[in-house]
Amino acid sequence: MKTYEKLLQLGVFTINDVDALYGNRNSAASAVRSLLKKGLVTSIKKNLYVCNDLENKAPVADxxxxxxxxxxxxxxxxxxxxxxxxxxxxxxxxxxxxxxxxxxxxxxxxxxxxxxxxxxxxxxxxxxxxxxxxxxxxxxxxxxxxxxxxxxxxxxxxxxxxxxxxxxxxxxxxxxxxxxxxxxxxxxxxxxxxxxxxxxxxxxxxxxxxxxxxxxxxxxxxxxxxxxxxxxxxxxxxxxxxxxxxxxxxxxxxx
Structure with missing residues (x-):
């Protein structure tokens, strides 16, 4: 959840933003896959993601x-x-x-x-x-x-x-x-x-x-x-x- 909370501050992010948190590309990619599976984030397009609201799962960004x-x-x-x-x-x-x-x-x-x-x-x-x-x-x-x-x-x-x-x-x-x-x-x-x-x-x-x-x-x-x-x-x-x-x-x- 710590990763999600930090990304939530951005609202919209790329794999580079996650990489900056982990310092490892593979770990960053794995974290994104986990967040996607849990429904905490949604893929907008290739290498662009948006965090979802915990309650209604809707994107937090307009x-x-x-x-x-x-x-x-x-x-x-x-x-x-x-x-x-x-x-x-x-x-x-x-x-x-x-x-x-x-x-x-x-x-x-x-x-x-x-x-x-x-x-x-x-x-x-x-x-x-x-x-x-x-x-x-x-x-x-x-x-x-x-x-x-x-x-x-x-x-x-x-x-x-x-x-x-x-x-x-x-x-x-x-x-x-x-x-x-x-x-x-x-x-x-x-x-x-x-x-x-x-x-x-x-x-x-x-x-x-x-x-x-x-x-x-x-x-x-x-x-x-x-x-x-x-x-x-x-x-x-x-x-x-x-x-x-x-x-x-x-x-x-x-x-």
């Missing part, structure tokens, strides 16, 4: 802890990070995990853990919940979701999530935009966040920054063949007409 433990540099990102921060409009049964170390997408406990290549660790923080979870902070999460709308649940889902946020740090937003240095991202971020400027307490300098980094190219926020597109000259974007109508009181959702 999807966020599991996701951020898949590799040494893994962290929760995109829509999964929105959910972690409590502003996901819908609950998804997949967990977006960014990492520099590649892993194959897999399923566990009814959740799909999907790999995303990490571009930077700026804005990744460790939150002291459920034995420590690495997640992108709110500003990095918003920029990532605007960058990769498909990993945000789509444009409508992102807009619904933005309605639930009360503050974003303009300086941090600019920092992450600068790291990516993608013109289309400056356009999208400026256009989308301008609608929530007052609600998010965004500074004028943020939008000036976005505009300064836009050149002459015109882009489509959604798809070229979408109906009822209008051109926004300020952000040089073709956007759905009345895109934000559903975010207003009594507004209908996009279809």
């Amino acid at each position: 999807r966020f802890k599991i996701g951020s433990s898949i590799t040494k540099d893994a962290y929760i990102s995109h829509h999964s990070a929105l959910e972690f921060h409590g502003i996901g409009h819908q609950l998804f049964f997949e967990v977006y995990v960014s990492s520099r170390s590649v892993f194959k997408t897999f399923e566990f406990g009814g959740m799909t853990y999907r790999y995303i290549a990490s571009k930077t660790e700026e804005g990744v923080e460790t939150y002291n919940t459920n034995r420590g979870v690495r997640v992108t902070n709110l500003e990095r999460t918003v920029i990532d979701c605007i960058k990769d709308l498909d990993k945000a649940g789509g444009l409508e889902e992102l807009l619904q999530c933005l309605r639930l946020i009360t503050f974003l740090d303009s300086e941090k937003l600019m920092k992450y935009l600068k790291i990516y240095e993608i013109q289309f991202l400056y356009q999208k971020a400026g256009y989308i966040l301008e609608h929530f400027k007052e609600a998010l307490q965004l500074q004028d300098s943020f939008f000036e920054f976005c505009q300064k980094n836009i050149v002459k190219s015109k882009r489509y926020l959604t798809y070229k063949d979408d109906n009822n597109l209008v051109y926004n000259s300020k952000w040089r974007l073709f956007v759905p007409e009345n895109l934000f109508a559903f975010t207003e009181p009594g507004g209908d959702e996009l279809v």
Whole structure:
């Protein structure tokens, strides 16, 4: 039980963690087999395990802890990070995990853990919940979701999530935009966040920054063949007409 109690402090562990306790690989492997047989731990995937609660035998770690433990540099990102921060409009049964170390997408406990290549660790923080979870902070999460709308649940889902946020740090937003240095991202971020400027307490300098980094190219926020597109000259974007109508009181959702 001493081994179990020590591993319980981690929640999710690998054979290397057990080896650190025993100092012997064979003894560590034998200990894991014993814990599995007793139902004290469950195998998530090859060389990744989760401790189970003694009473109900359910995993003690949630999807966020599991996701951020898949590799040494893994962290929760995109829509999964929105959910972690409590502003996901819908609950998804997949967990977006960014990492520099590649892993194959897999399923566990009814959740799909999907790999995303990490571009930077700026804005990744460790939150002291459920034995420590690495997640992108709110500003990095918003920029990532605007960058990769498909990993945000789509444009409508992102807009619904933005309605639930009360503050974003303009300086941090600019920092992450600068790291990516993608013109289309400056356009999208400026256009989308301008609608929530007052609600998010965004500074004028943020939008000036976005505009300064836009050149002459015109882009489509959604798809070229979408109906009822209008051109926004300020952000040089073709956007759905009345895109934000559903975010207003009594507004209908996009279809």
